[in-house]
Amino acid sequence: MGAICPKGKHSGARRDKRRAQSFRIPGATLSKCPKCGALVKPHRACRSCGTYKSSEVLNVG
Numbered sequence: 001m002g003a004i005c006p007k008g009k010h011s012g013a014r015r016d017k018r019r020a021q022s023f024r025i026p027g028a029t030l031s032k033c034p035k036c037g038a039l040v041k042p043h044r045a046c047r048s049c050g051t052y053k054s055s056e057v058l059n060v061g
């Protein structure tokens with residue numbers, strides 16, 4: 001009932017698979033800005049044209 005009682009030792013492959021879940025490929029979380037086509041991080045305003053959700057939210061000159 002929720003008590004911490006390990007039934008047995010997990011294999012190295014199972015342990016490694018669990019730890020591999022936090023592994024992220026650099027650059028894999030980038031998407032393209034719909035306005036200027038630059039690579040932008042999701043949920044962030046575009047750094048080159050300042051657009052987020054099809055409206056300008058940053059002053060980039």
Ligand SMILES: [Zn+2]
Pocket residue numbers: 033034035036037038046047048049050051
């Ligand atoms: Zn842009």
